[in-house]
Amino acid sequence: MYILTFLGISMVVVFTYLIMSKRLSPVAALTIVPIVFGVIGGFGPELGKMMLDGLKVVAPSAALLLFAILFFGILIDAGLFDPLIRTMLKIIKGDPVKIAIGTAVIAMTVALDGDGTTTHMITISAMLPLYLRLGMNPLILATISLLSVSVMSGLTPWGGPATRAIAALGLDAHEFFVPILPTMLAGMASILFTSYVLGKKERKRLGVVQIKHAPEMGAAYAEAAVASAIEDGMKRPHLRWVNLMLTLTVMVLLVMGLIPAPVLFLIGFVIAAMINYPNLEEQRQRVAAHAGNALTVVTLVFAAGIFAGIFSGTKMVDAVANSLVAIIPESLGSFFPTVVALTSMPLTFVLSNDAYYFGVLPILAEAGAVYGVDPLEIARASVLGQPVHFLSPLVASTLLLVGMVKTDIGELQRYAFKWTVFCSLVMIIVAVLTGVIA
Template sequence: MGSTMIAVIGFVSLAILMWVLLKGMTSPVIPFILIPVVTALIAGFSISDINGFVKSGLNSVLSTAAMFMFSITYFNIMNDAGLFEPVIRALTPKGKANVFLILLSALAVTYVGHLDGSGATTWMIVLTAFLPLADRVGIRRPALLCVAASGMTAANLVPWGGPTMRAAAVLEMDVNALFAYILPALAVMVGLSVLTVWMLARAEVKNGAGTMIAENTCTAGDHVEPGRGGFKDWKWIFNMALTVAVLYFLFSGVMSSYLCFMMGVSVALLVNYPNPKEQTKRLKSYAGQSMVMTITLFAVAVFLGVMKEGGFIEAMASVIVRIIPGFLAPHAHWVLALIAVPMMMALGTDAFYYVMLPVIIGVVEPFGISALSVAAVYLITGTFGSSINPSGAAMYVGLGLADVDVGTHIKFSIRYLWPFSIACMAAAILMGIVQF
């Protein structure tokens, strides 16, 4: 079967998947498994081929799934033990809350948490710290997810981050030099993130947030135990030290992410709940939340394996470039960047930079457009779609913690992220970073 037909089948399958997810017609597990398998069969692949595709996809998310199961258990224990109570009390003096300050604090933590370049780590740190607070003051969970997604736009582009390293590899240039070139645009991204926080804060206040303390409905732990969560509680001091240690090993890379949380869970259970029956009871109470999202991660892996290994993503990227009218060829880099967010959502990070970027460079270079300019425009626009990419495994760590479905997150956040990606591109053109 020709590459064009493969691409058409891929686009139709992706459209069906997005429609099902956005409409919330079924659990995400079902379309992520059934649609790619049917797609591969229609494209002429054998069951043996599909088995290989799925195996490859599963291998790519095994470490993320293990980390998710243990990290969510760890932070559930910490939440029940009252670790975050002092933060909540500090940001809600006398039962009142400054919604803008809370969301701005979440944005700041996003930037710090994303220093290691790991989206999964960032979701865990931000959501476990701010979900209990957001629930108590009536901030909707999709708004908190949107703040984190917005903060990760600029943080994604640090020199050691995946997008910048991928683009530098394509250009065969030093990653630090590429980062220095796009640095002024990152300042714009930070400003847009703060603007996002301001807009969300206004919307949440209009929705009733901050006017009264809402009942704590956070699923990350059923309740804080009486007498826990104070600086005079020795277990609180121990839990804080343990959490700092876990995060240190996580960021330093000395220990694998999943082993960090495996060790953390073991120690946390032993100290906070020394009774074996209580330990089992706690693990059972957290099992439902972690199991649902772990199953979802494995389902996403089926989709990723089939679409990548089956050649659908590469064929789709080639077709996107070929449909550009001839008169727009000199401007193909910024014309396609207008839809960089949905392209990132459709193709994923690897195909976006390793497949799309080289092809577009080849299209516009004869017209005097530098490869550096093309890489810059796709870095500063595509990154806005990374945190709402339905095939991005890390995002499901955040969705699982927040107990928000993927369709709700995408519909809520894309209203801010896509327009701001275009605004950032316009600013980059005005600053001379991107050639027009």
């Protein structure tokens, strides 16, 4: 077990160093590093099956991202979000502080559906043209959107992390969620504070930009389009309400879960393309315009599947988890939930949510039972590190996020790391003070 623990930790350290130092691209690091460590561990003959298993796990996410990018790309090209952008401009009056705070409000509202991909799609699509128009750093937009998803979907029982924690330990969702509401509000407050600080820095750098609110400003937005320079001829203002109804229908069906998300976005993309660009040549041009972004994101997702498949298949993840539990001294038993909350930051960064909540969390809950700790406290503590988790290259929605703001995962990690840790620590402190965890 010690050898596997050493290999697992070493693999994560080497991988993180290579992408953050830009020695390798994320795709190369996600693919090559686990293969090398798998061979070193003596798993060479079995690596093919492990990687294939990992690809099977991420295939639905890859399909979802592909068709979601194309779906929202078509709607952006058609000008669906132009009225929202104009309205925001009238409210913010070129003030970076108001833009950053407005971004947080929009992102946290959208993130209530628990889906990170949808949140990033809508938030980035609506706000990135403003950031580019005013010269603001797009990493601020990415950081705020990421933090909003991590808190709103991380702590709500219909969001992915909390759902996994509740299911893994067989808990009641109501008992889990109601006591943690003050902690969630504290997380939201930390996002607004972060937005204010980042916006204030941009205001100091840029000042309050004077923007004319002329009706003909549509051309200005085209210059700062999200995916590519959108020609005026591609806009479909007369179909705006139709596109809005289509978008709302897709979002409602997504939340209700009536249709698998990848299939839903495929159908939505096909309908959006047929309605807005009935000419086949125009459809081809629109798909080609977004193909680069889609291919980059999907490639990253499949590479992440290879990493996760080897990490899980070699049992490195189990060894790391068991070793962690073994080194926790008994004197910390009464503070075990706090220990779980603090360790959830690094653990969820290097592990997928499935690996952590279905693999590690039951072990932690069992260890906590030895100290008389309620599993509910362990479950609540486990979701408090989600802001850091969402910086992981194993998170599909984060890969989409960096693609939409045209940066790389290493840049986002360097910029947002301290803010994600700040957000997690604020929630942990409030959780302890309110008695949600010991």
